[in-house]
Amino acid sequence: MIQKKYAIQIDDLTVAYNYKPVLWDIDLLIPEGVLMAVVGPNGAGKSTLIKAILGIIKPIAGSVKIFGKPYKKQVNKVAYVPQKGSVDWDFPTTSLDVVMMGTYGSLGWIKRPGSKEKKQALEALEKVGMLEFKNRQISQLSGGQQQRIFLARALVQNASIYLMDEPFQGVDATTEKAIINILKELRKAGKTLVVVHHDLQTVPEYFDWVTFLNVKGIASGQVKEIFNDNNLTKTYGINYKVAINK
Ligand SMILES: Nc1ncnc2c1ncn2[C@@H]1O[C@H](COP(=O)(O)OP(=O)(O)OP(=O)(O)O)[C@@H](O)[C@H]1O
Numbered sequence: 051m052i053q054k055k056y057a058i059q060i061d062d063l064t065v066a067y068n069y070k071p072v073l074w075d076i077d078l079l080i081p082e083g084v085l086m087a088v089v090g091p092n093g094a095g096k097s098t099l100i101k102a103i104l105g106i107i108k109p110i111a112g113s114v115k116i117f118g119k120p121y122k123k124q125v126n127k128v129a130y131v132p133q134k135g136s137v138d139w140d141f142p143t144t145s146l147d148v149v150m151m152g153t154y155g156s157l158g159w160i161k162r163p164g165s166k167e168k169k170q171a172l173e174a175l176e177k178v179g180m181l182e183f184k185n186r187q188i189s190q191l192s193g194g195q196q197q198r199i200f201l202a203r204a205l206v207q208n209a210s211i212y213l214m215d216e217p218f219q220g221v222d223a224t225t226e227k228a229i230i231n232i233l234k235e236l237r238k239a240g241k242t243l244v245v246v247h248h249d250l251q252t253v254p255e256y257f258d259w260v261t262f263l264n265v266k267g268i269a270s271g272q273v274k275e276i277f278n279d280n281n282l283t284k285t286y287g288i289n290y291k292v293a294i295n296k
Contacts, residue, residue, distance in 0.1 A: 055081070055082050055117075056079050056080060056081055056082065056115075056117075056118075057080050057081065057082040057083075057084075057116070057117060057210065057211050057242035058078070058079075058080040058103060058114065058115070058116060058211065058242070058244070059078075059079055059080075059114070059115040059118070060076055060077060060078040060079075060102075060103070060112065060113070060114050060115075061077055061112055061113050061115075062075055062076075062077065062111055062112035062113070063075070063076040063077075063078075063102060063109050063111070063112035063113070063114065064076075064109060064110050064111040064112055065095070065098055065102050065107055065109045065110065066110050071110075071265065072093075072095045072098050072265060073095040073098055073099060073102065073109075073265060074265050074266050075111075075112070075266065075267075076099070076112070076263075076266070076267045077267060078261060078267055078270055079270070080242060080244065080259070080261075080270075081242075081259070082117075082210075082240070082242050083237065083240050083241070083242055084237070084242055084243070084258055084259035085233055085234065085236075085237040085243045085245070085256070085257050085258050085259065086242075086243065086244050086245065086257060086258075086259035086260060086261060087245055087246075087247040087253050087256070087257040087259070087260045087261070087273075088100075088244060088245065088246045088247065088260075088261045088263055089247055089248070089250065089253065089260060089261070089262055089263070089285065090262060090263035090264045090268075090285055090286075091264060091285070091286055091287070094263050094264045094265060094285075095263055095264075095265055096215075096246045096263055097133060097215050097246060099263065100130070100213050100215055100244070100246065102114060103116075103121065103128075103213060103244070104121060104128065104130055104213065105120075105121045105122065116128060116211065117210070126207075126209070127209055127210040127211055128209050128210070128211045128212075128213065129152070129204040129205075129207040129209035129211070129212045129213070130204070130212075130213045130214075131197075131200045131201060131203075131204050131212070131213070131214040131215065131217055132200070132215055133215035133216050133219070133246075141189075142187060142189075143187070143188055144184065144185050144186060144187060144188065145175065145180060145183050145184050145185070145186055145188055145191065145199050145202075146168075146171055146172070146175065146184040146185065147188075148188055148199050148203055149171040149174055149175055149199060149202045149203045149206060150167055150168065150171045150206075151203060152171070152174075152202075152203035152204065152205070152206040152207045153167040153170060153171065153206050153207070167206075170206045171202070171206055172184065174202035174203070174205040174206045175199075175202050177202065177205060177232060178198040178199070178201050178202045178205075178228065178229075178232065179198065179225075179228055180195065180198050180199060180202060183195060183199075193220045193221075194220060194221040194222060194225050197217060197219070197220070197221055197225070197229075198221075198225065198228075198229075200217075201217065201229060201232065205232070209241070210240075210241060210242060211241070211242045211243075211244070212233075212236060212241060212242070212243045212244070213244050214233075214243065214244070214245045214246065215246045216246050216247070216248065217229055217233075217245060218230075218247070218249065219248075230256050233245070233256075237258075245257070250282065253273060253277055254273055254274075254277060257273055258272065258273055258274075259271070259272060259273060260272075260273050260276065260277050262276075262281050262282075262284070262285040263285070264284075264285045264286075264287070268281060268284050268285045269281045269284075
């Protein structure tokens with residue numbers, strides 16, 4: 051049998067804060083090349099799952115593998131767009147500087163970013179529609195604009211896997227469309243995207259893969275197969291009916 055290639059493999063993962071489990075015995079296989087939504091109610095453990103994949107949080111049991119190896123060995127393959135508001139932007143730095151930081155991983159310890167990296171950063175800023183703000187202090191941008199800068203920084207990382215914690219939170223409709231188009235482009239290029247997402251109505255339009263989470267893993271698979279009222283009800287605990295135009 052040919053072994054299917056998984057971008058992320060999670061086995062028996064349990065994570066607790068102050069001895070209280072917030073993720074319980076999660077098994078999850080995320081195939082390479084999917085654009086996946088992680089859905090579940092507030093406090094379901096979605097952000098914790100992302101942080102556990104990144105090794106920011108140490109699980110009390112279980113393992114996470116990135117293309118078959120521990121995250122520590124695959125750092126350069128993974129880009130992370132954190133949740134808005136989770137970063138303190140008060141330090142004085144420009145949009146361009148923040149995006150340039152995304153290139154550091156590929157440079158190693160000694161080399162400093164040069165004209166090639168600057169060109170990449172400017173291209174990424176253009177892609178997210180933020181070129182005109184390149185010299186603006188990051189603290190002087192709106193929340194939605196900061197979100198675009200985060201995305202540009204992830205783009206220059208040229209990773210294989212993108213982990214995004216609610217990239218659409220607090221952005222306007224135009225920005226949302228711009229972001230989803232970029233995510234779809236990345237998928238077309240063979241990248242794997244894991245996106246924490248709250249708007250259930252847009253799941254079928256935006257994503258091809260979905261994971262339902264509520265402390266436990268409820269279901270994971272193709273949107274067209276498993277995104278239904280049954281799984282939504284199991285996850286959200288109420289009799290769920292979404293009006294979805296499939
Ligand atoms: N640093 C922490 N210390 C203690 N408990 C925490 C910590 N971070 C998160 N929690 C708790 O862990 C649980 C899962 O939180 P998490 O942020 O992963 O949920 P989420 O699904 O991303 O929620 P939301 O949709 O509200 O963003 C929650 O009950 C939360 O209160």
